[in-house]
Structures are given as structure tokens and as C-alpha cells.
Amino acid sequence: MxxxxxxxxxxxxxxxxxxxxxxxxxxxxxxxxxxxxxxxxxxxxxxGAAGAFLSPKICSKSRYTSFINDSFSYAIKFYRENFPEFLDEKGILRILRSEDEIKKCRDLEDFMPKDFRYLNSSEIDILNQNSCKFGGYFFSNGAVIDASxxxxxxxxxxxxxxxxxxxxxxxxxxxxxxxxxxxxxxxxxxxxxxxxxxxxxxxxKNIFGHRVDIETSTIVPFHLHKECSISASRDGIVHVGATHIPNYKYDKSKDYTKEIDEMLEKAKSYIDFKEFSVKNIYFGARNSTxxxxxxxxxxxxxxxxxxxxxxxxxxxxxxxxxxxxxxxxxxxxxxxxxxxxxxxxxxxxxxxxxxxxxxxxxxxxxxxxxxxxxx
Ligand SMILES: Cc1cc2nc3c(=O)[nH]c(=O)nc-3n(C[C@H](O)[C@H](O)[C@H](O)COP(=O)(O)OP(=O)(O)OC[C@H]3O[C@@H](n4cnc5c(N)ncnc54)[C@H](O)[C@@H]3O)c2cc1C
Known part of the structure; x- marks a missing residue:
């Protein structure tokens, strides 16, 4: 208005x-x-740059982890009740990277937000088996929100x-x-x-980063996160995020193609996309204390x-x-x-x-x- x-x-x-x-x-x-x-x-x-993933934090018990996870539960409820049309609640898979991580997460299960289950690699058929050999935790209320x-x-x-x-x-x-x-x-x-x-x-301070929207006919059924995040597909578009530009400085004259390409290579190593063309690149800052x-x-x-x-x-x-x-x-x-x-x-x-x-x-x-x- x-x-x-x-x-x-x-x-x-x-x-x-x-x-x-x-x-x-x-x-x-x-x-x-x-x-x-x-x-x-x-x-x-x-x-506008964010992938706008809503996922819980899996980490040892601390005030910070509790604060994030309470806020996560609050946010999901808030968006679901007031703005459901913008919330893509397909669940989010947090892929684990090692046997150690499986053990650590098992110890934290009592402390995680509810509605999760552990999936082993054979239950995750959208992913290359090599990228999910340690399985992952699937949070059924993990989501992506349409930011703008x-x-x-x-x-x-x-x-x-x-x-x-x-x-x-x-x-x-x-x-x-x-x-x-x-x-x-x-x-x-x-x-x-x-x-x-x-x-x-x-x-x-600012930590800059990019999100890339990809056009693909591959259907990604849920959101997932390992070293980069990939959204479920919506109208043939998948969000991939995010790069981290170090030292909190954004240098306008610098070309960030290398950082973007590395992130996209990671995404491709998780999923065998049929076609994969870059539709848009967004750029912005995360702002932290x-x-x-x-x-x-x-x-x-x-x-x-x-x-x-x-x-x-x-x-x-x-x-x-x-x-x-x-x-x-x-x-x-x-x-x-x-x-x-x-x-x-x-x-x-x-x-x-x-x-x-x-x-x-x-x-x-x-x-x-x-x-x-x-x-
Ligand atoms: C690449 C990337 C990926 C991210 N992924 C996620 C994610 O998956 N999930 C998640 O939850 N978060 C994510 N984030 C973080 C999230 O985007 C930020 O935490 C959030 O957007 C901060 O919101 P904000 O409203 O504080 O700031 P902003 O979104 O930056 O909004 C501030 C606004 O203020 C305006 N403004 C500034 N100064 C003035 C002024 N002097 N006068 C008038 N207007 C002014 C700016 O133009 C801007 O529109 C990501 C961020 C980045 C950069």
C-alpha cells in the first residue's frame, strides 16, 4: 500500500x-x-537472496541450539497458520557425513524438535548413494518459504x-x-x-552469499541439506544455496564464479539432475552479531x-x-x-x-x- x-x-x-x-x-x-x-x-x-529453508539445528545442547529450535517450531506454526500458501512443507533431510555424526546425532535425539526419523541410504533413492552412505535425519516439518x-x-x-x-x-x-x-x-x-x-x-557484521535457482525436469521430492542446501522442486525450479564469501567483505570487482561453481558441483554430486541450467543468481548478506x-x-x-x-x-x-x-x-x-x-x-x-x-x-x-x- x-x-x-x-x-x-x-x-x-x-x-x-x-x-x-x-x-x-x-x-x-x-x-x-x-x-x-x-x-x-x-x-x-x-x-531476497535467501533459500529461505526452515530447518532445525542439530547440535549439542546449548542455549543457542534451544533458542534456534524453539524459534523454528514457532516459525513453522506461525507461517502455517497465517501464510500457508507460501510454505512448502515437504520436509527436510539433513544428510549425515560420517559414522561419528550418526553417533553424535543419536545422542541428541531427545533434544531435537519432534517429527523426525532416521533414514538409511537405501531409503533415500533420489540421492546418489555415495553422497548419503551414512543416511540422514528427515524432519517432516522442515520447509521452505517463498521469501518475497x-x-x-x-x-x-x-x-x-x-x-x-x-x-x-x-x-x-x-x-x-x-x-x-x-x-x-x-x-x-x-x-x-x-x-x-x-x-x-x-x-x-556481514557474511555475503549467493543462492542459485536451477531449471531442471528432475523432481526433487523434499528439501535437503548437506554442505549445500537443495530445495524440493516447484514448477521445474530448484533453489541451491548458499555460498559463503569469507572475511565479511564483498568486493564488487571480484568474480565469484568459482564459489558458485563449487556449490553447484556439490549439488550435482548429491543428485543426478537430468537437465541443469542456471535460471537466476541472487546475492545478499547475512547479518550477524x-x-x-x-x-x-x-x-x-x-x-x-x-x-x-x-x-x-x-x-x-x-x-x-x-x-x-x-x-x-x-x-x-x-x-x-x-x-x-x-x-x-x-x-x-x-x-x-x-x-x-x-x-x-x-x-x-x-x-x-x-x-x-x-x-
Ligand atoms: C545467500 C543467503 C542464503 C540464506 N539462506 C537462508 C535460509 O535458507 N534460511 C533462513 O532462515 N535464512 C537464510 N538466510 C538469512 C536471511 O536471509 C537473513 O537472516 C534475513 O534475510 C535478514 O532479514 P532482515 O530483514 O534482517 O534483512 P534484509 O533482508 O537485508 O532487509 C533489510 C532491508 O532494509 C533495507 N534498508 C537498509 N538500510 C536502509 C535504509 N537506510 N533506509 C531504508 N531501507 C533500508 C534494505 O534495502 C533491505 O531491504 C540467507 C541469507 C543469504 C545471504
Missing amino acids: QISKRSLYDYAIIGAGISGACVAYFLKKSGKNVVVIEKDDIASGGS GVISQMIKDIDLLKPLHVEHLEMVDGVYNIGDIEAKGVIICAGASEDFEQISYCGL QDFFPVTGEVIDAKETLKKYPYIKKGTLVPREKYLFHKNLYICAGLGARGFVLAPKLASYLTQRICKETHIDKTIDTQRVFIRYVR
């Missing part, structure tokens, strides 16, 4: 990726008057201001003036953007807080209530390589924080990244 007149909103959400769309959707459901502002187009950042479809649908009844590149955020007389609109609050959901100095303490947990909540005024409590740098604990914050400025970012898994849960936490003043867990709030930054 485009905007025709000057308006005052409760919240302006910067970024029309999956985090901005989820935050806008949840806030609107809670009765807030919101606008989404996008410098380019819907899903033009990392969200679901984002467009989420914000379909929400005002959208695009293209507008927000370069400066300042509250004057209780409102943020952005282009032709005013907002009482702003939520930065700008992914890899380095535009906002207010959030520089979050230490966000230093400890890989996402970050959401009120944006701390890092400069003023440090001025008032300089001893935080030496490790003295200052209670969060005493911190200074940018008024009505929030962030939802650092979704890493699992943006479509994390965004619904983060948006729900942030909305409850804004509307009901609930507490945001320490593992994902802005204080932890601030403390890491000052020390």
Missing part, C-alpha cells in the same frame, strides 16, 4: 525484509499504526514508503521526521545497513551511557534501568543465516516489549552487545 498524504504513525519500520515485515505485521495486529520504509524494494536485501511472496503478503495492508533511503534519524519535538512522514517511534530492521550510527555498538544471537529491543544511547557510567568499561555492573536509551528507537537485527526461522519469534518478543512492557531475554537484548562493545 503506497502513501498519498503526510501522516503521523506510531512506528516507522525501516527495512522491508523478513524482520521488518514480521515486526510491522505483529505491531499492526497489536493495534499500532505503522509504516514500512524501504530504500529499494520488498525483499531486496538478504531476504510471504513478505509482500505480510505487509499488504500496511503503508509502504519506497524507495526512500533513510540516512539520518533524529527525534525532534517527540517525533522522527522521515521524508514526508512523522513517527513517534522507529524500529531499525535494516539488515546489513551501516547507515545508523546509533546502532554501531551492536557490532553487526559477534556471538551469533540476534539482537532486539531498545537502542541504548552508547555515548551518553558511557559518559555517565565510564566504569562500565572496567566491568562494573550497572543495572539496565539506569542505562540511557534513544527515545522510542528499537532494533531487530543480526538474524544471521536463519532469518526466516528467527524473525517471527523476535517480532513477537519486540511487540510484547513495546505494547506490554514485557522483559526481553538477556541473550537477545541490546545490553549484551553493548557490554561486549565497551569491554
Whole structure:
């Protein structure tokens, strides 16, 4: 929905990726008057590049693994209930790479999200037997979501201001003036953007990558993941993802054909595709914090807080209530390589924080990244 007149909103959400769309959707459901502002187009950042696989994490028991898997279950339920037409729930096969991995996974079974079964290689006939000789875990609720479809649908009844590149955020007389609109609050959901100095303490870094869409008549019946991910086929198209461009730097002058070809060779070593032609290549950034947990909540005024409590740098604990914050400025970012898994849960936490003043867990709030930054 485009905007025709000057308006005052409760919240302006910067970024029309999956985090901005989820935050806008949840806030609107809670009765807030919101606008989404996008410098380019819907899903033009990392969200448009993603394979958008929704799969659980199989890893030793840790807060991070629990957080990912709780978010995974939440996301599947959320998309299934609200946007089923964009969810391709064909299940996802996590192919194992060694006897050791089988043993490790067996020990973790109690800890995995439900609805899985182990398949041995003879039960996986779509794959070259050599690539799946150790079998794999099939998660029947693993899925792929249509990224731009679901984002467009989420914000379909929400005002959208695009293209507008927000370069400066300042509250004057209780409102943020952005282009032709005013907002009482702003939520930065700008992914890899380095535009906002207010959030520089979050230490966000980018890991770039490609997804390639392949045209093939081979029917891939479910989604699968080993060293690369391959989606189930839909209308003759299969997604293959993703490359990882190291050192967090994207060099525009560099040719990434080698990285893309290596990924496609891996995909071909798993499945004997009948035809295999590259239809499209997408490129974007995964945006992460230093400890890989996402970050959401009120944006701390890092400069003023440090001025008032300089001893935080030496490790003295200052209670969060005493911190200074940018008024009505929030962030939802650092979704890493699992943006479509994390965004619904983060948006729900942030909305409850804004509307009901609930507490945001320490593992994902802005204080932890601030403390890491000052020390
Ligand atoms: C190759 C690749 C494969 C991936 N595969 C998966 C996967 O299989 N499963 C999964 O869950 N996740 C995957 N991810 C991760 C996922 O894509 C990201 O975590 C997610 O897209 C982040 O969403 P976001 O909304 O935070 O950021 P983005 O999608 O980057 O959105 C941010 C938006 O903000 C806009 N913006 C930025 N600055 C400004 C400004 N100053 N003014 C106005 N607008 C601005 C940008 O144009 C952009 O549209 C993958 C990522 C990549 C790159």
C-alpha cells in the first residue's frame, strides 16, 4: 500500500525484509499504526537472496541450539497458520557425513524438535548413494518459504514508503521526521545497513552469499541439506544455496564464479539432475552479531551511557534501568543465516516489549552487545 498524504504513525519500520515485515505485521495486529520504509524494494536485501529453508539445528545442547529450535517450531506454526500458501512443507533431510555424526546425532535425539526419523541410504533413492552412505535425519516439518511472496503478503495492508533511503534519524519535538512522514517511534530492521550510527555498538557484521535457482525436469521430492542446501522442486525450479564469501567483505570487482561453481558441483554430486541450467543468481548478506544471537529491543544511547557510567568499561555492573536509551528507537537485527526461522519469534518478543512492557531475554537484548562493545 503506497502513501498519498503526510501522516503521523506510531512506528516507522525501516527495512522491508523478513524482520521488518514480521515486526510491522505483529505491531499492526497489536493495534499500532505503522509504516514500512524501504530504500529499494520488498525483499531486496538478504531476504531476497535467501533459500529461505526452515530447518532445525542439530547440535549439542546449548542455549543457542534451544533458542534456534524453539524459534523454528514457532516459525513453522506461525507461517502455517497465517501464510500457508507460501510454505512448502515437504520436509527436510539433513544428510549425515560420517559414522561419528550418526553417533553424535543419536545422542541428541531427545533434544531435537519432534517429527523426525532416521533414514538409511537405501531409503533415500533420489540421492546418489555415495553422497548419503551414512543416511540422514528427515524432519517432516522442515520447509521452505517463498521469501518475497510471504513478505509482500505480510505487509499488504500496511503503508509502504519506497524507495526512500533513510540516512539520518533524529527525534525532534517527540517525533522522527522521515521524508514526508512523522513517527513517534522507529524500529531499525535494516539488515546489513551501516547507515545508523546509533546502532554501531551492536557490532553487526556481514557474511555475503549467493543462492542459485536451477531449471531442471528432475523432481526433487523434499528439501535437503548437506554442505549445500537443495530445495524440493516447484514448477521445474530448484533453489541451491548458499555460498559463503569469507572475511565479511564483498568486493564488487571480484568474480565469484568459482564459489558458485563449487556449490553447484556439490549439488550435482548429491543428485543426478537430468537437465541443469542456471535460471537466476541472487546475492545478499547475512547479518550477524559477534556471538551469533540476534539482537532486539531498545537502542541504548552508547555515548551518553558511557559518559555517565565510564566504569562500565572496567566491568562494573550497572543495572539496565539506569542505562540511557534513544527515545522510542528499537532494533531487530543480526538474524544471521536463519532469518526466516528467527524473525517471527523476535517480532513477537519486540511487540510484547513495546505494547506490554514485557522483559526481553538477556541473550537477545541490546545490553549484551553493548557490554561486549565497551569491554
Ligand atoms: C545467500 C543467503 C542464503 C540464506 N539462506 C537462508 C535460509 O535458507 N534460511 C533462513 O532462515 N535464512 C537464510 N538466510 C538469512 C536471511 O536471509 C537473513 O537472516 C534475513 O534475510 C535478514 O532479514 P532482515 O530483514 O534482517 O534483512 P534484509 O533482508 O537485508 O532487509 C533489510 C532491508 O532494509 C533495507 N534498508 C537498509 N538500510 C536502509 C535504509 N537506510 N533506509 C531504508 N531501507 C533500508 C534494505 O534495502 C533491505 O531491504 C540467507 C541469507 C543469504 C545471504
